[in-house]
Amino acid sequence: MVSVVLFIAAMLLFMGLFNQTIQTATVYQQHSALATKTSDLLDNMLLSSGTPVDWGKRRINSTSPTGFGLHDEALAQYQLSPFSLMRLESSAGKPVNYEVGGQTTTYNNVTMNSGEYLLVPHSEVLNYSYASKLLGTNGSYGFSLTLAPTVHVSISIVESLPTLTFSVNVTGTGLPLANSRVIYYLITVSGRDAPNSPVYNIYSGASSTDAGGMVTVSRDDVDVTQKSYALIVSASVSGLSGVGYYSNSLHNSSYVVPLVSNFETGTVNLAHSYGILDDAGQNVTGSESLYYNVTFLPVSDMTRMSLNNGTGGSWVCGNLDASHRVDSVNLDTRNLGVLVVAYSTGASTSGVVVMPWGFSPLGFSVTFGGQPGQQEWVSTDLRQVLVNNIPYQAKLMFWSNEGHKVIT
Amino acid sequence: MLRTIEVLIAIIILFGAFMAVTYFAVLPLPRQVAPMNLRRLALTTLESLESNHDLSNAAFETPSDIPDSANWRDLQVALSASLPADVIYNLTVYAVNSSGAVGSNLYKVLGSISNAATLGAASDASSYMVASSDVSFAFTPEKIGEHGTGGTLYILNCSDANGWWITGYTAQSLAEDLYKLLSPYYLETIMVQNTSDLKKLIDGQKITGSANETVQDATIINTFGECVPMPQEYHQGQILENQGYDAGAPSGYGYTRYCYTLGQKTREQNWTWSSIVGYPFYYVSNTVAFQDEQNGWGIYGMRMTNQGGLRAFLQGLDHQQYHYDDAGAISSVGQVTLTQTVINASNYYGIYPSPTQTSTRALSILSGYNLTVGLNVFNSVGNYLPGSIYKHIFSGSSDTTGVFLAIGLTRTPDIRVTTLGLLSYFHPSLFTSGYSVSDTSRLVVLQLGLVGGS
Numbered sequence: 001m002v003s004v005v006l007f008i009a010a011m012l013l014f015m016g017l018f019n020q021t022i023q024t025a026t027v028y029q030q031h032s033a034l035a036t037k038t039s040d041l042l043d044n045m046l047l048s049s050g051t052p053v054d055w056g057k058r059r060i061n062s063t064s065p066t067g068f069g070l071h072d073e074a075l076a077q078y079q080l081s082p083f084s085l086m087r088l089e090s091s092a093g094k095p096v097n098y099e100v101g102g103q104t105t106t107y108n109n110v111t112m113n114s115g116e117y118l119l120v121p122h123s124e125v126l127n128y129s130y131a132s133k134l135l136g137t138n139g140s141y142g143f144s145l146t147l148a149p150t151v152h153v154s155i156s157i158v159e160s161l162p163t164l165t166f167s168v169n170v171t172g173t174g175l176p177l178a179n180s181r182v183i184y185y186l187i188t189v190s191g192r193d194a195p196n197s198p199v200y201n202i203y204s205g206a207s208s209t210d211a212g213g214m215v216t217v218s219r220d221d222v223d224v225t226q227k228s229y230a231l232i233v234s235a236s237v238s239g240l241s242g243v244g245y246y247s248n249s250l251h252n253s254s255y256v257v258p259l260v261s262n263f264e265t266g267t268v269n270l271a272h273s274y275g276i277l278d279d280a281g282q283n284v285t286g287s288e289s290l291y292y293n294v295t296f297l298p299v300s301d302m303t304r305m306s307l308n309n310g311t312g313g314s315w316v317c318g319n320l321d322a323s324h325r326v327d328s329v330n331l332d333t334r335n336l337g338v339l340v341v342a343y344s345t346g347a348s349t350s351g352v353v354v355m356p357w358g359f360s361p362l363g364f365s366v367t368f369g370g371q372p373g374q375q376e377w378v379s380t381d382l383r384q385v386l387v388n389n390i391p392y393q394a395k396l397m398f399w400s401n402e403g404h405k406v407i408t
Numbered sequence: 409m410l411r412t413i414e415v416l417i418a419i420i421i422l423f424g425a426f427m428a429v430t431y432f433a434v435l436p437l438p439r440q441v442a443p444m445n446l447r448r449l450a451l452t453t454l455e456s457l458e459s460n461h462d463l464s465n466a467a468f469e470t471p472s473d474i475p476d477s478a479n480w481r482d483l484q485v486a487l488s489a490s491l492p493a494d495v496i497y498n499l500t501v502y503a504v505n506s507s508g509a510v511g512s513n514l515y516k517v518l519g520s521i522s523n524a525a526t527l528g529a530a531s532d533a534s535s536y537m538v539a540s541s542d543v544s545f546a547f548t549p550e551k552i553g554e555h556g557t558g559g560t561l562y563i564l565n566c567s568d569a570n571g572w573w574i575t576g577y578t579a580q581s582l583a584e585d586l587y588k589l590l591s592p593y594y595l596e597t598i599m600v601q602n603t604s605d606l607k608k609l610i611d612g613q614k615i616t617g618s619a620n621e622t623v624q625d626a627t628i629i630n631t632f633g634e635c636v637p638m639p640q641e642y643h644q645g646q647i648l649e650n651q652g653y654d655a656g657a658p659s660g661y662g663y664t665r666y667c668y669t670l671g672q673k674t675r676e677q678n679w680t681w682s683s684i685v686g687y688p689f690y691y692v693s694n695t696v697a698f699q700d701e702q703n704g705w706g707i708y709g710m711r712m713t714n715q716g717g718l719r720a721f722l723q724g725l726d727h728q729q730y731h732y733d734d735a736g737a738i739s740s741v742g743q744v745t746l747t748q749t750v751i752n753a754s755n756y757y758g759i760y761p762s763p764t765q766t767s768t769r770a771l772s773i774l775s776g777y778n779l780t781v782g783l784n785v786f787n788s789v790g791n792y793l794p795g796s797i798y799k800h801i802f803s804g805s806s807d808t809t810g811v812f813l814a815i816g817l818t819r820t821p822d823i824r825v826t827t828l829g830l831l832s833y834f835h836p837s838l839f840t841s842g843y844s845v846s847d848t849s850r851l852v853v854l855q856l857g858l859v860g861g862s
Binding site: 002004007010011017078151175176177179240381385 | 411415418419425426429445448449452453456458460463466479481491492
């Protein structure tokens with residue numbers, strides 16, 4: 001009797017031990033398969049343009065696009081469409097609700113900092129659920145795709161007076177970008193008394209970073225007590241380039257918000273900040289009239305960044321107030337660049353905001369997809385891609401929604 | 409007692425089996441279970457570095473200059489900055505030996521940079537071929553008309569006309585493709601955007617202010633299939649009715665007169681008129697003038713000319729008196745094949761439509777209009793020509809006065825056939841460069857490894 005009990009106990013013990021070994025091997029196989037699928041899916045996203053191939057420039061609805069892909073069909077492999085990237089629903093940014101005429105529109109928010117906005121209506125962006133269906137991963141797998149510039153250009157102000165001085169730090173994902181060529185453009189905005197619109201001045205210069213990727217940029221001809229300003233810095237070395245942005249507005253209690261309206265026509269709404277709803281669904285009340293002056297700066301190649309006064313040098317001026325909250329401008333849908341909006345309420349109360357047209361001109365990044373937290377295993381893969389000649393890293397995190405599928 | 413011993417033996421056997429399984433079934437490290445695809449990362453890194461040709465510039469440095477080269481220093485900075493901190497690299501540039509000498513190495517190391525002595529726990533590599541910036545592999549086509557007259561290509565892209573027998577396409581999409589295919593070979597390529605512009609063309613006037621534009625001796629491609637756009641002025645009751653409408657023609661076919669006008673202008677201007685598919689001049693179209701009229705098949709904005717349209721065009725081309733003639737000129741000959749001349753051109757210009765096609769509108773028009781074959785695109789089938797370029801030469805003259813390309817294939821059109829037909833006929837030369845130059849390529853190999861852990 002003792003031997004039988006002992007034998008059965010030993011059998012049960014070893015069955016458990018063998019089972020554990022088999023389970024571990026099964027999990028290994030699943031993880032290995034997941035890693036392979038991660039690499040394949042990432043290539044699928046980056047090498048396919050989707051259907052239609054120019055869906056990034058078209059209207060999005062419940063039946064279009066019919067295929068998901070980010071590649072720019074006119075360019076070589078791993079070069080992505082700057083417009084398709086603008087249409088990805090950000091899983092990081094908090095949506096913005098804007099109310100005008102009693103109607104509230106929710107905007108996908110890829111805004112980087114105060115003063116640089118990329119707000120696209122939810123109806124014009126591709127959401128994670130729909131993309132999952134197009135990719136055939138819906139229900140079974142989850143993913144999170146992050147596109148971030150390979151080169152990060154951070155700008156901080158050292159002093160404002162008597163000389164406007166900035167410290168620019170250029171780093172890659174690995175090490176600093178030493179000896180990189182730096183080109184900067186400083187846009188200053190002078191407010192004027194109503195009903196006159198503010199005016200621009202653009203200064204430019206060049207320099208190079210030291211061994212630590214640092215450089216100092218200064219101008220002694222800008223009176224920051226009277227002028228708002230925006231600084232765009234481009235840094236490049238050996239095919240690797242990045243762009244950074246910094247702005248300072250003298251007037252922030254009300255401002256102009258650029259809101260993308262229609263990609264097919266290139267329509268962008270210029271909206272008074274009074275229409276933005278807070279978390280309680282209330283908007284700011286006030287009576288300030290904003291006089292604006294808007295221009296588009298085409299950026300054909302950020303490593304040789306050139307700025308001009310937009311199409312034909314024509315700037316658009318107008319004014320917004322509590323009762324007239326929205327105007328619109330049309331951009332050339334073929335050109336990438338930066339929409340610069342200067343505004344003022346008076347001679348010494350000016351401000352400036354920018355919006356990239358195309359994803360890369362200001363080095364924006366986006367995270368698209370689900371939340372990888374709490375997942376049993378997340379596989380990650382990485383590619384270097386180009387977005388309008390700006391290097392980006394595309395990182396895909398991928399997981400199975402079915403968990404272990406073994407007893408643990 | 410004996411059973412207890414047996415059980416203990418069984419337990420020992422089971423334990424031994426478990427130990428053996430545990431020992432041999434070693435599970436891989438997590439890094440090996442889900443490795444980063446280093447090969448792809450290396451390839452995409454090389455592509456990024458080459459985006460502004462900086463990688464090429466570094467690769468073509470003189471080997472002796474490499475140690476002090478700014479390009480290599482920048483390349484190393486860019487590599488270090490662009491790769492994740494746990495990825496190490498070795499980038500090596502090889503010269504490709506093109507001498508072919510027996511015993512010589514195919515690749516010779518020119519330079520190498522690395523940020524680690526070894527390549528860590530796991531590594532993979534990608535290779536990338538770069539070309540010298542001093543050598544261009546591009547070709548420069550000779551322009552049609554460059555050494556003579558003409559040289560202007562007009563592509564009918566009229567927004568106020570409909571096409572027929574171009575099923576699956578629009579005339580505008582075909583026009584766009586034709587522009588891409590043919591514009592490198594012409595001095596000037598102009599899209600005729602509406603029938604008002606077409607009217608100017610018919611009147612012998614230039615459409616643009618370009619100095620290269622010449623209406624005389626131009627090539628005109630009708631992308632509307634069996635239909636041809638017609639300016640409103642030629643509509644019944646309009647100012648040019650007498651050149652566009654024949655009241656004496658059978659009911660519904662009055663606009664054959666407009667086709668006669670086109671034939672006349674083709675002769676006077678020595679145009680090369682190109683019909684891309686089907687029965688030429690079978691319909692005329694203007695979505696405004698014919699907005700309440702249809703072509704007999706329920707398509708509004710279009711009128712049928714029947715088989716009289718082609719005959720009228722040929723009468724005009726041959727300077728004959730106009731009269732309505734709807735004698736048939738076609739046969740459905742089935743499968744046809746490209747001629748050897750066109751197959752040769754196919755290889756020369758790198759345009760490869762299918763060498764066999766189906767023709768349901770092969771023409772037999774060589775008699776009665778002073779036409780001679782300038783080029784057969786397809787081999788003839790009996791007396792019928794499935795696709796040919798006809799030259800109009802008056803008897804006793806050696807001058808060509810109008811050229812007519814008719815591709816009598818069934819729908820859907822393949823505009824590459826039209827393109828090849830025109831290129832075979834005009835035969836512009838391609839001037840290639842760089843192929844005889846040696847030492848024009850470098851092989852760059854980027855090997856990536858993962859550091860950290862084991």
